[in-house]
Amino acid sequence: MNNISIILVDDEPAHNALVRRNLIxxxxxxxxxxxxxxxxxxxxxxxxxxxxxQPLPQKILILLDINMPGITGIEVxxxxxxxxxxxxxxxxxxxxxxxxxxxxxxxxxxxxAYLVKPVEHHQFVEKIxxxxxxxxxxxxxxxxx
Amino acid sequence: xxxxxxxxxxxxxxxxxxxxxxxxxxxxxxxSQARLIEAIARxxxxxxxxxxxxxxxxxxxxxxxxQRAGADTFSQIVDAHKHYKGFGLTGEIVIAGIEDSxxxxxxxxxxxxxxxxxxxxxxxxxxxxxxxxxSNLSGTMVGLDYDGTxxxxxxxxxxxxxxxxxxxxxxxxxxxxxIKAGAITLAITLGIILLGGLFFRFLASPIAQQIIDSxxxxxxxxxxxxxxxxxxxxxxxxxxxxxxxxKILGFTINTYPGTxxxxxxxxxxxxxxxxxxxxxxxxxxxxxxxxxxxxxKSGQLVHIELNADPIFDENNSVIGFRxxxxxxxERVAKDDQLRLYQETLELRVRExxxxxxxxxxxxxxxxxxxxxxLRSPLVSITGFIGELxxxxxxxxxxxxxxxxxxxxxxxxxxxxxxxxYFINSATxxxxxxxxxxxMLSRAGRRxxxxxxxxxxxxxxxxxxxxxxxxxxxxxxxxxxxxxxLITDQLAxxxxxxxxxxxxxxxxxxxxxxxxxxxxxxxxxxxxxHIQDNGRGISATDLPHIFELFKRVGKQxxxxxxMGLTYVQTLVRRLGGKISCTSTLEQGSQFSFSMFNQxxxxxx
Numbered sequence: 080m081n082n083i084s085i086i087l088v089d090d091e092p093a094h095n096a097l098v099r100r101n102l103i104x105x106x107x108x109x110x111x112x113x114x115x116x117x118x119x120x121x122x123x124x125x126x127x128x129x130x131x132x133q134p135l136p137q138k139i140l141i142l143l144d145i146n147m148p149g150i151t152g153i154e155v156x157x158x159x160x161x162x163x164x165x166x167x168x169x170x171x172x173x174x175x176x177x178x179x180x181x182x183x184x185x186x187x188x189x190x191x192a193y194l195v196k197p198v199e200h201h202q203f204v205e206k207i208x209x210x211x212x213x214x215x216x217x218x219x220x221x222x223x224x
Numbered sequence: 225x226x227x228x229x230x231x232x233x234x235x236x237x238x239x240x241x242x243x244x245x246x247x248x249x250x251x252x253x254x255x256s257q258a259r260l261i262e263a264i265a266r267x268x269x270x271x272x273x274x275x276x277x278x279x280x281x282x283x284x285x286x287x288x289x290x291q292r293a294g295a296d297t298f299s300q301i302v303d304a305h306k307h308y309k310g311f312g313l314t315g316e317i318v319i320a321g322i323e324d325s326x327x328x329x330x331x332x333x334x335x336x337x338x339x340x341x342x343x344x345x346x347x348x349x350x351x352x353x354x355x356x357x358x359s360n361l362s363g364t365m366v367g368l369d370y371d372g373t374x375x376x377x378x379x380x381x382x383x384x385x386x387x388x389x390x391x392x393x394x395x396x397x398x399x400x401x402x403i404k405a406g407a408i409t410l411a412i413t414l415g416i417i418l419l420g421g422l423f424f425r426f427l428a429s430p431i432a433q434q435i436i437d438s439x440x441x442x443x444x445x446x447x448x449x450x451x452x453x454x455x456x457x458x459x460x461x462x463x464x465x466x467x468x469x470x471k472i473l474g475f476t477i478n479t480y481p482g483t484x485x486x487x488x489x490x491x492x493x494x495x496x497x498x499x500x501x502x503x504x505x506x507x508x509x510x511x512x513x514x515x516x517x518x519x520x521k522s523g524q525l526v527h528i529e530l531n532a533d534p535i536f537d538e539n540n541s542v543i544g545f546r547x548x549x550x551x552x553x554e555r556v557a558k559d560d561q562l563r564l565y566q567e568t569l570e571l572r573v574r575e576x577x578x579x580x581x582x583x584x585x586x587x588x589x590x591x592x593x594x595x596x597x598l599r600s601p602l603v604s605i606t607g608f609i610g611e612l613x614x615x616x617x618x619x620x621x622x623x624x625x626x627x628x629x630x631x632x633x634x635x636x637x638x639x640x641x642x643x644x645y646f647i648n649s650a651t652x653x654x655x656x657x658x659x660x661x662x663m664l665s666r667a668g669r670r671x672x673x674x675x676x677x678x679x680x681x682x683x684x685x686x687x688x689x690x691x692x693x694x695x696x697x698x699x700x701x702x703x704x705x706x707x708x709l710i711t712d713q714l715a716x717x718x719x720x721x722x723x724x725x726x727x728x729x730x731x732x733x734x735x736x737x738x739x740x741x742x743x744x745x746x747x748x749x750x751x752x753h754i755q756d757n758g759r760g761i762s763a764t765d766l767p768h769i770f771e772l773f774k775r776v777g778k779q780x781x782x783x784x785x786m787g788l789t790y791v792q793t794l795v796r797r798l799g800g801k802i803s804c805t806s807t808l809e810q811g812s813q814f815s816f817s818m819f820n821q822x823x824x825x826x827x
Contacts (some may be wrong), residue, residue, distance in 0.1 A: 093601075097607040196603050200610025204610065
């Protein structure tokens with residue numbers, strides 16, 4: 080079994096709920112931590128703010144939305160990938176935007192995968208199932224902290 | 225006047241000559257008569273007929289005629305005179321002596337002989353010539369005779385008889401021919417003057433008038449045209465300056481020696497002006513459009529354009545310039561204003577462009593944000609509809625086994641699926657619209673890559689992709705010569721695909737489709753036409769075809785109302801324009817222009 084903790088970062092709780100439901104449906108038993116903003120994620124990763132003194136799970140994978148109020152997903156990605164503590168954490172961008180410019184930016188900043196959220200339900204489910212298969216096979220390195 | 229003066233001089237000379245002549249004649253007559261009488265008297269005296277002892281003055285009043293000898297002598301003289309014809313009309317020989325202190329006239333011989341005696345006092349004013357003769361004087365004079373007539377007379381004493389003889393002629397008679405001649409001369413002179421006057425009036429005068437007229441005309445021209453006309457010598461001295469300067473500069477330039485053209489030029493510009501003139505002297509060329517400021521009487525600067533032709537001497541060296549000055553202040557002011565307007569306009573255009581660019585950017589971002597932000601809730605809606613569907617399916621399966629309530633069955637089997645269906649199709653439609661906006665905003669945002677694009681190839685590839693429709697509907701497609709454009713390959717493919725797609729999509733069911741693609745090259749740009757004989761667009765719909773989500777005409781063909789808006793956006797971004805002409809039930813023609821130069825298209 081996989082002991083990876085999946086962190087969902089989306090300002091839309093419905094999306095987090097949909098992702099979570101479908102991940103569970105396709106058989107993943109991983110720990111799922113839903114967060115609602117970029118700041119929350121950074122606090123969580125760098126154990127600051129309300130996550131102070133809360134130990135980080137050993138293996139983390141981040142599913143990150145881009146269009147969020149406050150700190151955007153792009154900025155979060157940049158911060159994570161330029162910091163020695165967090166630069167190994169795999170980040171999968173999962174957003175509604177399919178703008179090539181945006182996709183390019185994300186890969187340039189070091190995202191590990193870019194998934195467009197399909198509006199169609201069955202496509203969405205398929206995507207999550209793909210993600211699930213991907214996670215089942217992927218070896219995630221341990222978090223350094 | 226000269227004629228008159230000459231005539232007068234001639235007349236005076238002639239007059240004097242005639243008088244002298246007449247005087248000589250009279251003297252001759254008087255003297256010859258006197259000598260004759262003396263001779264006769266001496267002859268008589270020898271025969272003792274005259275008392276010679278008593279001097280004339282003392283012989284007494286009767287002595288002359290009472291004396292025998294004297295009488296004899298005298299009668300002889302009278303006889304002699306009877307054979308003498310006299311002279312002239314008024315010519316007279318008068319013989320007189322002194323008797324009792326009176327001048328006693330003995331004989332008057334004119335045209336007739338009067339021998340009756342007549343006396344006048346010796347000291348009377350009359351008979352001055354005779355008095356002189358009797359006073360033993362001889363000579364000529366103009367004076368009054370015994371009748372008081374003005375006469376020209378020669379007087380001579382007759383010694384022997386103590387008589388006096390006067391030959392005289394009326395002065396009037398002497399004058400007569402001269403008065404006549406004078407009158408004739410005067411008449412001729414006046415005639416000549418009159419003739420001269422007439423000649424001048426009728427012949428010379430019109431010529432002179434013409435000369436005066438043309439001179440006036442020239443003068444008027446020079447002085448009334450708006451140009452200032454001037455002439456200078458090599459030293460720059462003004463030789464002529466027309467009065468226009470009064471209007472242009474507020475003063476007239478007096479052409480005193482040493483008045484320099486350059487002294488009226490704004491000092492800082494003087495060297496430039498002098499240099500220009502010097503260059504013209506060296507090159508023997510006209511001075512063309514030298515613009516310089518002159519100083520107005522008020523001190524203001526007046527912009528004047530000078531044009532001049534050099535004046536050459538016989539050695540073909542420049543000795544001066546003749547030219548015109550034209551007041552271009554108004555033009556300069558207008559130019560300045562125009563420049564100001566231009567600058568202002570440029571500034572405003574720049575500002576407006578910046579504003580528009582900013583708005584454009586905002587609009588793009590707006591479309592982008594909208595499309596993304598709308599997508600997000602849509603994902604949730606469709607996502608949970610999907611979830612619900614699955615859950616309802618689950619419930620339906622279970623309820624079939626446990627509860628056969630017809631109402632629940634109906635809700636689960638019909639009403640809920642129907643509701644979900646409508647919600648779903650609505651969200652699908654919404655998704656489609658958002659997709660379209662997103663695509664459009666992307667067309668506005670995408671970076672174009674300009675390169676030579678073979679339009680013929682694009683059209684061929686596009687037609688290949690439509691091969692099924694073309695075959696199926698038996699459409700004939702005519703493709704003319706198409707250019708290679710410097711443009712964005714992808715954008716051009718999209719434009720052509722949309723326009724050709726529309727032409728195929730909206731064919732008329734009543735006839736075989738004909739689609740024609742051809743180009744017009746206007747040098748600066750190419751205009752590409754895509755013409756069809758399809759169903760056409762009504763005049764009321766035509767203005768709206770490029771509007772977003774607008775679908776016009778019969779809605780029997782699927783479409784998103786996006787295509788033409790998208791095409792228009794692309795054409796505009798490529799620097800072109802698109803237009804459409806169409807007649808309902810006859811066909812449409814879409815035309816778009818592309819600049820032939822890449823630079824123009826690049827924005």
